[in-house]
Amino acid sequence: xxxxxxxxxxxxxxxxAPGDILVLTAGRPHPWQQHELSFGEGRxxxxxxxxxxxxxxxxxxxxxxxxxxxxxxxxAADRDRAVLAVEKARTHAVSLLVxxxxxxxxxxADVVQxxxxxA
Numbered sequence: 628x629x630x631x632x633x634x635x636x637x638x639x640x641x642x643x644a645p646g647d648i649l650v651l652t653a654g655r656p657h658p659w660q661q662h663e664l665s666f667g668e669g670r671x672x673x674x675x676x677x678x679x680x681x682x683x684x685x686x687x688x689x690x691x692x693x694x695x696x697x698x699x700x701x702x703a704a705d706r707d708r709a710v711l712a713v714e715k716a717r718t719h720a721v722s723l724l725v726x727x728x729x730x731x732x733x734x735x736a737d738v739v740q741x742x743x744x745x746a
Contacts (some may be wrong), residue, residue, distance in 0.1 A: 628657055630727035631700045635681055637695055638725075646678040649694035649719055653712040654728075655685045681708030686712055688719075695721045701728040 631650055638648055650657055660683035663671050675682050675692055682691065686699070697720035701709055709729070717724055 628700060629641060631657065631698050634698045634725050635725055643696060645680045647695040648681045648698065649696070650681060650683045650700065651686045651688065651696045651716050651719065652700045653686045654700070656685055657700065659683045660685070686715055692719055693721055694719065696723045696725065698725045698727065701726060
């Protein structure tokens with residue numbers, strides 16, 4: 628999770644607006660997602676619609692969610708699951724997908740939409 632937090636910090640420092648960033652986790656929930664859910668599901672999902680801040684969700688997200696930038700947090704998983712996670716995360720990203728965490732199982736041959744998967 629620390630790598631995702633660092634990626635978000637770098638994106639914000641580079642001028643990205645907080646509402647442009649979606650953090651998706653493929654594994655356990657991000658602590659910030661758990662914090663936001665403590666205020667209730669209604670308030671949590673309203674934040675997605677408002678798009679005023681970074682939004683944290685599980686990759687299994689079933690609600691429509693697209694943001695300019697998606698930060699995908701991969702936890703230890705086999706290669707096939709990691710590739711599927713990257714493919715799903717790409718459907719939520721408008722212009723940039725940042726993959727962090729357990730990326731060791733991904734190779735340069737894991738190509739999505741004609742682009743190598745970032746490690």
